[in-house]
Amino acid sequence: MLPTDLPADILQRAARIKLAVFDVDGVLTDGRLWYAADGSELKAFHAHDGAGMKRLAAAGIEIAVITARSSHIVSVRMAELGIVHVYQGRADKLACFEHLLKALQLEPADACYTGDDVVDLPAMQRAGLSIAPANAHPYVRERALWRTRMAGGNGAAREVCDLLLAAQGKLDLPATP
Template structure:
C-alpha cells in the first residue's frame, strides 16, 4: 500500500527497495541543500536536516547499513557521520563508482543490494551500478532521467528520509516504525 508522502511507488521500485542491504548517499546536494557556506575564519558550515538523520538511524536499526560517499572533504560531514554512527564514510572520492565497488566487495554485497542517492554528475556512475538509483527532487536533469526513482523533497530538506522510508516500507518495516513512535 503506497504511502501518500512517497510518490510513484511502482511494483518495480518496491521490489528494488526490498533488496537493499546498503543505502549510500552523496552529501553535498543530497544530505545538504548543495550550497557551500564559509564562516569569516574560512571554516566550512553545513546544514543537515534532522528528518534525514532519524531516517538513517532507523535504517541502521533495521539492519540496513548506511554509507556516505562524497567528492569533497569536510569536517562537518565527519561530525554528522559520527553523531549518526555511520561507519562507512568516504570523503575526497573523485571516483565514486570505484569507491562503491570496494565497499560492496568489503561487505560481500551485490550491486542489486545497494541504493545510491545523488544529485549531480559525480553521482551518475555509482547510480548506474546500484540496484536502486535515486535522484533528489532538485537533482540535475541528466541525473534525474537516469534514476529509478526521484524524491519529492529536495536535497537537504528531507529527501534522504524519503529514501529511508521507501526502503523500510518495501521491506515490510514501515508499519512497525510508525507504531514504535505511538
C-alpha cells in the same frame, strides 16, 4: 510521506536493498557551500534525514556516505548518526562504491545509491536502485530510477529511508533514540 502509487519495479528493487549509499552535498544538504569569514565551512543537515537514517540502521540496512569533498562537519554528523562507512575526498565514486560492495560482500543489486550530480552517475547506474533528489541536476534526474519529491537537504534522504523501510515491511517499527 511516500506516494501511494509506487511502481512495482521500484518496490521490488527497494525490498532487496541491504546497503543505502548517500552523496552529501545536494543530497544530505541543499548543495550550497557556506564559508565563514575565517574560511571554515558550514553545512546544514535536516533532522528528519538523520532520523530516517537511524531507522534504516536499526532495521539492519547498512548506510554509507560517499562524497567528493572532505569536511570535518560531515565526520561529526555521521559520527552522531553512528554511520561508520564514511568516504570523503572520493572523486571516483564508482571505485569507492565497488570497494564498499566487496568489503560488505554484497552484489550491486543489494545497494541503493542516492546522488544529485553527474559525478554520482557511474555509481548510481551500477546500483540496483538509483535515486535522485527533486533538485538534482536534470541530467541525473532523467537517469535515476526513482526521484524524491523533497529536495536534497530538505527531507530527500528521509524519503529514501522510508521507501526502503516500507518496501521491506519495516516502516512501522518503533523509532530508536
